[in-house]
Amino acid sequence: xxxxxxxxxxxxxxxxxxxxxxxxxxxxxxxxxxxxxxxxxxxxxxxxxxxxxxxxxxxxxxxxxxxxxxxxxxxxxxxxxxxxxxxxxxxxxxxxxxxxxxxxxxxxxxxxxxxxxxxxxxxxxxxxxxxxxxxxxxxxxxxxxxxxxxxxxxxxxxxxxxxxxxxxxxxxxxxxxxxxxxxxxx
Ligand code: HEC
Numbered sequence: 001x002x003x004x005x006x007x008x009x010x011x012x013x014x015x016x017x018x019x020x021x022x023x024x025x026x027x028x029x030x031x032x033x034x035x036x037x038x039x040x041x042x043x044x045x046x047x048x049x050x051x052x053x054x055x056x057x058x059x060x061x062x063x064x065x066x067x068x069x070x071x072x073x074x075x076x077x078x079x080x081x082x083x084x085x086x087x088x089x090x091x092x093x094x095x096x097x098x099x100x101x102x103x104x105x106x107x108x109x110x111x112x113x114x115x116x117x118x119x120x121x122x123x124x125x126x127x128x129x130x131x132x133x134x135x136x137x138x139x140x141x142x143x144x145x146x147x148x149x150x151x152x153x154x155x156x157x158x159x160x161x162x163x164x165x166x167x168x169x170x171x172x173x174x175x176x177x178x179x180x181x182x183x184x185x186x
Pocket of ligand 1: 012047049050054059060062063064066067068071077087088091092093094095097132133134136138141142143167172176177178183
């Protein structure tokens with residue numbers, strides 16, 4: 001990526017960060033608002049399914065459940081609109097959720113201040129990001145400290161399904177990653 005392009009992108013990020021939604025004349029849809037509501041819906045869907053799975057078969061069973069359903073559930077929210085919904089992280093569990101170089105800049109921004117969310121103009125559309133935090137003790141059953149928070153059977157299942165798992169060692173309130181919603185220009 002050229003330096004000038006990076007500069008333009010960071011400028012957009014920072015202007016979005018400090019001045020809220022960057023409404024350009026072409027932007028007929030409020031993507032920040034739409035991103036907020038779609039990511040909230042996706043989050044609620046994932047959490048209610050996760051809680052149901054833990055209740056049904058415990059945390060180790062729920063790992064299998066997430067392994068099979070997290071992606072399809074996330075994608076199901078995007079079927080009605082032309083939007084690509086993802087969860088990204090620097091310390092990802094699923095290799096498909098690895099943060100890109102640009103994602104990492106946004107995550108750094110979320111790490112260093114309490115920004116609620118941000119909208120970025122990219123060459124092909126808009127990208128909305130919202131932080132995902134370790135917001136409840138349940139998260140620690142699979143993302144906390146091995147042995148201390150994560151039971152042996154759960155850890156075993158995680159390691160069996162995700163050979164390169166990086167998503168442990170978190171504590172309450174930590175930034176776990178972000179929702180990333182890409183809205184392509186029509
Ligand atoms: C029962 C175990 C379990 C619990 C509890 C759990 N997760 Fe996860 N989490 C997983 C698994 C498994 C994946 C990988 C899903 C996939 O393959 O797409 C994952 C993936 C994620 C990701 C996507 C990035 C990545 O690392 O792949 C985020 C973000 C995340 N979890 C946040 C949370 C938060 C926040 C909580 C608490 C509300 C939570 N998780 C609770 C098992 C769990």
